[in-house]
Amino acid sequence: CNHMILLCGTLFLMFPVLxxxxxxxxxxAVIALDxxxxxxGVHAVENYARVGELQAGxxxxxxxxxxxxxxxxxxxxxxxxxxxxxxxxxxxxxxxxLPAAGFLFWLTMVTLLLPLESRFITTFQVxxxxxxxxxxxxxxLPALAIALGTLFFRQLFLSFPVELVEAARLDGAGPLxxxxxxxxxxSRHRGGAIFVVAFMIGWxxxxxxxxxxxxxxxxxxxxxxxxxGLESGPGMALAVLTLLPPLVLVLLFQRALQNALAxxxxxx
Numbered sequence: 001c002n003h004m005i006l007l008c009g010t011l012f013l014m015f016p017v018l019x020x021x022x023x024x025x026x027x028x029a030v031i032a033l034d035x036x037x038x039x040x041g042v043h044a045v046e047n048y049a050r051v052g053e054l055q056a057g058x059x060x061x062x063x064x065x066x067x068x069x070x071x072x073x074x075x076x077x078x079x080x081x082x083x084x085x086x087x088x089x090x091x092x093x094x095x096x097x098l099p100a101a102g103f104l105f106w107l108t109m110v111t112l113l114l115p116l117e118s119r120f121i122t123t124f125q126v127x128x129x130x131x132x133x134x135x136x137x138x139x140x141l142p143a144l145a146i147a148l149g150t151l152f153f154r155q156l157f158l159s160f161p162v163e164l165v166e167a168a169r170l171d172g173a174g175p176l177x178x179x180x181x182x183x184x185x186x187s188r189h190r191g192g193a194i195f196v197v198a199f200m201i202g203w204x205x206x207x208x209x210x211x212x213x214x215x216x217x218x219x220x221x222x223x224x225x226x227x228x229g230l231e232s233g234p235g236m237a238l239a240v241l242t243l244l245p246p247l248v249l250v251l252l253f254q255r256a257l258q259n260a261l262a263x264x265x266x267x268x
Contacts, residue, residue, distance in 0.1 A: 017243070024048070024236035032231050047233035051241065054234070056227060057216040064238060066217065067224040070136075071203055072245060074220065077140040078202030079195045086149025086194060091183055093150070094157040095165070095175075105154065111147045116208055124211060134215040143205055149194040152260075156190050157183070192256025199249055203242075 019036045026041035056062040089108070093101045116123065123142045132138030168178045184191075206222040213219070219227070221242050228235040250257070 020236060020243075021240055024233065024240045026233055026236075028232040028234070031233060031236065043233055044237075047237040050234040051228075051237045054228070057219075059216055061216040062219050062224065062227065064221075064224065064241065067219050067221040068241065068245075070218060071221040071242075073136055074139050074143075074205060074209070075199045075202035075245070077136065078143050078205075079199035081140065082144050082146055082149050082198035082201075083191050083195045085144060086146045087153050087184070087187060087191060089146060089150045090153030090157055091179055094154055095178075095183075105150070108147050108150050116142055120208070120211055123208075127212060132212075134213050134218055136218075138212050139205070139209050139218075140202070143202055143208060144198075149198065152190055152194055153187060156187060160186070189256045189259035192253045193260035196249055196253045196257060200246060203246055 019038060022040050023031055023037045024047055025044035026037050027043045027046075030037065030041065051064045054062070054064050092098065093105050098104065127133060127138045127142065130138075132141070164182065165178075168182055173181065204222065205220065206226075209218070209220045210223055221238070225235065225239060225242070228238055230236065230239060
């Protein structure tokens with residue numbers, strides 16, 4: 001009975017994705033008239049070939065592979081820097097015994113109430129002043145979601161036994177050695193989970209790259225979906241392709257996600 005409930009829930013959640021895949025095999029005329037399709041069609045090769053041959057814009061620099069590459073660079077940059085900065089911030093807050101550690105932590109948490117979309121004007125002014133317009137750095141740095149990652153790492157570090165820190169000090173381990181030899185290996189599962197979450201945030205960025213970039217060579221795949229249009233066979237095919245990198249990442253980090261959730265539950 002439990003397995004049947006789980007199977008039904010899985011099929012319910014997967015049904016929109018299956019409809020998207022099925023729709024990507026139909027012609028644009030069918031999708032425009034009847035909307036999303038449930039059963040596969042016969043135009044799969046044609047639609048995916050048109051996506052692969054896409055060349056748009058004034059200089060023909062807008063291609064599906066270029067947009068996928070740009071999104072991959074942004075998402076990987078956001079994920080990697082978010083994980084690193086969150087890990088270092090939580091390490092400093094927990095192990096350095098700062099007088100204002102509690103205040104700094106909650107000040108970091110306040111940033112969760114200020115998403116990037118709510119500070120577009122000031123962030124764009126800073127990016128323009130620093131010469132980051134039409135650059136990957138300008139798209140990556142403002143999107144760093146360090147607050148959530150800092151919270152996850154902080155909760156993990158607070159669960160470390162005091163004897164571990166004392167043993168490291170008796171062994172002569174300084175802050176850098178303790179960080180590299182103890183903290184990083186013990187945080188790999190939670191770090192993998194944060195990397196996946198941050199990758200999703202970077203991969204799904206639409207408004208900020210649209211605001212910051214006017215160069216066609218910097219178009220992301222989310223912007224490409226808007227450019228091609230989802231009410232077409234090639235648009236559906238491109239949408240299916242956008243699901244593949246996050247899907248592969250989740251499969252690769254599946255064990256890390258499971259262990260991170262188990263660790264999080266154990267620390268509560």
